[in-house]
Amino acid sequence: MTRPDPAKHAAAQTLDEPAREANALARKLGLDPYDVQYWVVDHDEMNELIAYDGFQTRYPHWRWGMKYEKQRKQTQFLGGKAFEIVNNDDPSNAFLQVSNDLADQKAVITHVEGHADFFNNNQWFGLFADGEGPDAAAMLERHADRVASFLSDPEIGRESVERFIDTVLTIEDNIEYRRAFDRDAEGGDPDALAETLASLGVSEEVRDEVFTETWLDDIAAVDDSVQFPETPEYDLLAFLRDHGQAYDEDAEKAAAFEDWQRELLELLRREAYYFAPQRTTKVMNEGWAAYWESMMMGEEAFAGDDEFLSYADHQARVLNSPGFNPYKLGKELWEYVENRANRRAVLEHLLRVDGVTWRNFHDTVDTADVVDTLAPPAAVAAVAPDELDAVESLPDAYVDWQGLAAAREREIDVQRYPWKLFTYEGLAHRHYSLAKPQYRGFLGRVTRDELESVSRYLFDTARYASVEAALADVSVTAGWDRMYSVRESHNDVTFVDEFLTQEFVDANEYFAYEFSQTRGDFRATSTDAADVKRKLLLRFTNLGKPTIAVYDANHENRGELLLGHEYNGVMLDREQAEATLQRVFELWGRPVVLHTITKRVTDSERKRARRNDREPEPEEVGVALRYDGESVSHAELDWETVEHLAADDLDYDTKPDEWL
Amino acid sequence: MGLREDRERFHEIGEQRRQDLAEFIQYGDLGGSGPDAVRVPIKLVDLPAFEYDQLDRGGVGQGDVDPGDQVGEPDEAGEGDDDEAGDESADHEYYEMDPEEFAAELDERLGLDLDPKGKKVVAETEGAFNETARRGPRGTLDFAHLYKQGLKRKIAMDFDEAYVTAALRVDGWGVDAVYTWAREQHIPVSRAWIAERARSPSPDDDAGRVVDDAVWASIDAMEAAVDVEPTRTRIRRGGPGRVPLRREDERFRHPKVVEHRERNVVVVNIRDVSGSMRESKRELVERTFTPLDWYLTGKYDNAEFVYIAHDADAWEVDRTDFFGIQSGGGTRISTAYELAENVLDEYPFSEWNRYVFAAGDGENSHDDTEENVIPLMNDIDANLHAYVETQPTDGVQTGTHAGKVRDAFGDTDNVAVTTVTEPDDVMGAIETILSTEDNDTA
Known part of the structure; x- marks a missing residue:
């Protein structure tokens, strides 16, 4: 890793400043990352690191060899570019490929700062770190x-x-x-x-x-x-x-x-x-890093003017890769969290204005005016080196006085690093989400339901005489504050569960799909948020795997191991289950049994369904798979035997009654 | 250390070792490639786990659809910059690429410089309208040419009329005297013109020279007094006037005929399918031949493939069968070359680039190599002959065919002999084969 190589050394030198400044910017924005050690590596070393999940040493196993080969073929034949790898450790180690251009490196660095913050602050990482860091x-x-x-x-x-x-x-x-x-x-x-x-x-x-x-x-x-x-x-x-x-x-x-x-x-x-x-936090973590990368690279112009196009291209490729994309879902959800929190903060004040209620909100409040009022002051939105007086006249809480003094002494380049003049609060207003062109309509799109629910929880203490007076009290950091608290306590399951609303699903055009047995292909089933959420939760809950537990260590009083599959409406992959069972036997030493529930469709039902162009109604049947060291046997079980395995309130099937 | 060992272990899985995992290996099927796309297969070992049934699981997609719409089999996002452990849901068995890209990759990787030659004339297309003929449709008349010729003619026939007329006023000169004088001066004037002018002298001179009143004492006096106006000046002043266009100057343009030679190639793949060719050897042949086919497909405009399977007899087969066939009989390699020679009659060497690739475990019937195969290889004209000997490490080397061929041809630049004992050798074998071709023989 540390072989002296002039190209790497030179690359490392040019990255010194970006890495330092990215960290400073990240901290200004409220991130609290682990320290990150950056390493510049060549293409082959990068493949090795990817194979080893971002570490330099792993236990000997062919699996890493497989990953390496795959990665190498991918980059060799597809020209795929490995942009970054960062590991969860304190300090984190991030690896930069020497052949990437500076814009890519900066993007990687800002992205990595996001991950390092997440590693450090998300409680799910804390489960392992145990307050002492993972020491991975x-x-x-x-x-x-x-x-x-x-x-x-x-x-x-x-x-x-x-x-x-x-x-x-x-x-x-x-x-x-x-x-x-x-x-x-x-x-x-x-x-x-x-x-x-x-x-x-x-x-x-x-x-x-x-x-x-x-x-x-x-x-x-x-x-x-x-x-x-x-x-x-x-x-x-x-x-x-x-x-x-x-x-x-x-x-x-x-x-x-x-x-x-x-x-x-x-x-x-x-x-x-x-x-x-x-x-368990892939969507959140990737979305988080993508959000802050975009904030730093794009909105804070960490990418120089000449690098911006290259960066935009990189970002577009990552976020627009086809199919289900955790980066994209994550980033969209974080932006939604931010907008929702900002909207709520505004509503909580507006609904306390005399004469404004949740019923008449849309008639009494001009949301476009509200958004204009909340837009960042000119001196925050754009900084000119010769107009530092304008910065000085901003609210106290916005200004980083040290930074401003340094700027007056020309110790810092205001044009390149305007953020050095501001505090967290100043920057929050600078990037206030509801005032961004793409979200200008967000406040106005609030539903009566949301208005009602906000108003229900309002303490009727302070009242405002006017909209202006109410808005003066709105905290511009509400969005970011909320994001920071969400990133501490959530994982993908709770994140999706809480924030995937109908408004979000509609705005981003998510849909659920299922396989149609009658048609033999995949079809959309629903654009309902509840259904989309169900399918996403299926993917995230329990690492996206079916839940299997030990139910009895002395099954049938023969010392056999009984595993139960807790059925949630989606059946097991039978072939894999049998192969896995054979391996559990190796760890139990005696026969192993798996109770599961499977779906069975009779031939006549299949025909009937086809004739009527509908999906067949499967029958749910209890099945026991048993491996005795020689062969796998199957036995049907009474429903009573497996009933406890079937979840009553959970069903991940989203097929509508009238579907095809 | 470390990773290299891990890779070696990985390669051995299901082959030399760990047969227990063989059922979890997925290789991309090499045959899945077409002329438009090459699927570079990768080996993946997928350990079993408790998983949901793929079809029963369903999923989430993004896009503007209504319930009931078909959504295709949605695939996972590419893990292009997968920066973390864990999610390995995006395994693909293949990487797809274009044959030309594949060839370019291979060229770059192996430092090859195979520049295929066009041979067969497949078309005579019309190039630019640069050629001309004396006959042709009116529409293709090269008027510029015709006019230029006319102009040349005009210039050649042009003379200073006033000057000649002035000579008529020389005291005592008649038509004949002027004509004789003009001829001596190389003025292209006819006697008839002088005679005509003598009858009715032109009143003016465009150049403003005094002609009417003057009567010259001698021709010398006239020459001294009157300047000759050069043709150039005259044309510039008065334009060319009527340009005499003549049929004999007509030229008709027609397009230049361009011979297009197609870079075409015929590849004969020969494989020993006799009983000694076990699965592992069979697979090594496929792993070597398939990239060669892709490479040549990518390099040439038109590639045709002939597949010959042989044991003690030879017969032609489809590609789909070629790598799978297994027969029981003995081995007689020359039968395949005889068949190849027949088949190649349809692809004359003057018009086709030819490659003959054979593979087997090196076994052949007694003396067949020396007596038949080597002479046949000499007779069959080809850019390249190659023999790929597959010797998986589990077997004892029994065949001698490769050695004999190697001895017979030595460093001849259009015969390559190579040995493949494990998948890792494939690249080296391909390099050996493709870098053997002598670019001058074709």
Whole structure:
């Protein structure tokens, strides 16, 4: 990474100032990023970093090789440009490709500052960081060393380690990502018991003789007079770490995990928890970075005049890539959050003007006038180097007096860095969203419902005699303040749930779609916000994966593992479920069973539906898949057996009754 | 260290190692490429997981549609600047590109400089109207030419009439004397004109010279007194007057005929499909031949492909079958070359660039290589002959065909022999083959 290379060194030098100023600007705008270390790397190093998820060292695994090849082919054959990679660490490390031009580098830097702020302040990242920062690079490097030591241990062998990793990876998403990572796991009961046995000081022979597996099982059986686990356990990795066993092929029975296996399981689980927040906040995080990048690059002209076109092109390519685009959805939602909060702040004041009520709002208030009044003062909107007096006459709270003094001494270039003259509040007014051309109509589009709800929660304290008096009290930072508080507490699920309104769906033309069995293709089902939200939540909830939990560790009293799929109206991919089940067996050592609900369409119903040109009505049926080490068997289950798995109030199916 | 090892492990998966994962490997199907698009396949190993059923899952799209509208299979956003771990939902089995781009990529990557030659004349198109003929439709008459010729003629026949007329006033001179004098002066005047002028002298002289009253004592006196007006001055003053246009000067323009030579290529792909060619070898052939086909498709205007499968006999097959066939019989490579020779009769070397690529595991029946194949390779004119020997590492090398061919042709610049033992060798093999072609032989 640090090979001396004149091109990289030169590139790093030119990026010094942009990086410093981007950070200063970010802080002015209210961001609170981790410190970022920027590295300039060449194309091949960039591919490597992408393969390693932004780190320089990972445990040995073919998966990184695959990602590297894919990335390399993508850039080689498609001319795809890897613009940036930043990792969640304190300090964060961001990598810039030496061949990018300066406009691209600046865009990357501003984008990265957004991510670094998010990493630092979003509580979901805090679940892992535990107040001390993630210390990720060091953790991953430790993991790499551990795995490497397993690999080189002649008693273990490379292939067994690799196989075990692959097995664990099939359920790496089956963790309880909503909970804080419990980093001081004791290793569970079996360990404790084994330690106790060891401390007895009896010889191994005696131990084996007396405390046989049967005896240990009996103990478990006594405990299992009540259901174990008492409540469904969603962290499959933790459960199997504590209670799982390997399957000994030669002996054809379960055998306790080797130490390295248990350790490896925990190591992979820790990485899964580390990476989970990035996945559960992808839309927010990407949107956040895109929003602030656009604010800094575009609106604060961090891209020089000559770089702006190149930047606009870059931005357009990122935001307009086809299909579902988390960057775009995220940015649109953040802008909506900002506008909504600003609108609400305005309404809360206007509805306290004498004579204005939610019923007569549209008749008594000229929203275009309101927007004009709220537009930034000229001295804030545009700064001229020879009109610094105008800045001085602005409200106190807007002016960065130190900056202004420096500007008067010509220590700072006001033309390039006008933001240095202002405070957070000044900048908030400078970029006040409701006054931007594209949102000028936003205030006026407020619905009666929203007006009513705002007015319902108003304390009827201060009243205003006039619209002007009310507007004078409106805080211009309401939008940004709200954004900052949302970025602290939300993840993609809550973010979409709270802010994806009908107004947003209409404005941005989102729709839900489903596969039509009768037509054999995908069709739009709805433009209703509730339906669009359902489909998005399906994608974000539980990392976009079906929820699987351990329901019984002693199923049928045979020591089999019973997993339950909590059905929400969307069925499992059967083939993958069977393949995964076979791998869970490797971690349980005894047969594993999965209860799920599937949709079945009879042939006659399919024909009827086709004849009437409608979708067939599937029947929901309980199914048990069981893998015993040899083959997968299927059995139909009574509805009573699976009823508890079916969510009553959740259904992600958006097919309307009258669809085709 | 690190990543290189990871890549090696990845390549081995499902091949030399980890057969347990073989079922999760997806390779793009190389055959999916057409003349317009090349799909560069990538290997992906997709570990299973508890997932939603893809069709049952549905999704969200963006755009102006109404419920019930078909929306196509919506694809995920490109992860062009994926800056984080995690979301791997945008896996594609292929990267699509244009054959020409592919060829350009390969040229750049391998530093090739293959400049295909046009051979077959496919069209004589009309170039610019630069050629002329004495006959043609009136519309194509080159009037500029005709007029220029007329003007030349006019200039050649032009003389200073006043000057000659002045000579008629020389004391004692008659028509004959003037004519003789004019001829000596190289004035292109006819005797008849002088005679005509003698009868009715022109009253004026445009140049304002005094002619009427003067009677010259001698021709010398006249020459001294009257300046000759050069043709140039006269035409500039009075215009060319009537330009004598003559039929013999007519020229009709017609377009220049341009011979277009198409850069066309015929590629014969020969493959051993006998029992010894196992799946892994078969795949190596496909991995080598397919990019070669793409490359040549991208390089030439018109590319035709002939696929010949052989064991102890040879037969022509479609591309779709070519890489999949497996037969039981023995191996006799010369049968394929005999068939190739026949097929290539339809593609004369004077009009076609020819490439003959053969692949197999190097096994051949006794003496067939020396006695038949090598002479046939000598006989078949081609830009390039290549033999790709596939020897996956799991097998013991048994074939000798490649070695014999190599010995027979040595460094001949239109025969390439190369060995591929694993997918990573493919690029090297392609480079060997494509950089062997001697650009001067074609």
